[in-house]
Amino acid sequence: MDGEDFAVTGTIVGLVDRNSLRSRFTFAVQSAETVRGEQLHLSKLPLSWYRPPETLEVLEAGDQWQFTVRLRRPRGLHNPGGFDYRNWLLRQGYSATGTVRPSEHYPAQKIAYNNLYHRARGLIGEWRTAIRQAI
16 A cells, blocks of 8 residues: 555654744554545654645644655665664554645544643643743
């Protein structure tokens, strides 16, 4: 399923890295399914969102969102003696890497639900964001 689009819902955990072209963040997945409705079991994903619409709210740690994402299996360069990004992703518990995609059927939007497990994971990211802003 490498390179296919998936509908995911979950929580942004950790700090959001943003610049003028893109936002990058770790996304703890609550549910994921293919466009055909098949359920997937994913844990967390490093996602990139290139040129998000300006009308959307700012992405922050602890926020729950739904996205359409294009996923790819973890991969990295195979340079002898160099950093092995693929193995690092796998050791950190990332299921895949992904990019947020525009979609009419499953548009990107902030959602509200009370899931204590995902909220607790997001709290650490919220605290880190507050510390970064204070610095």
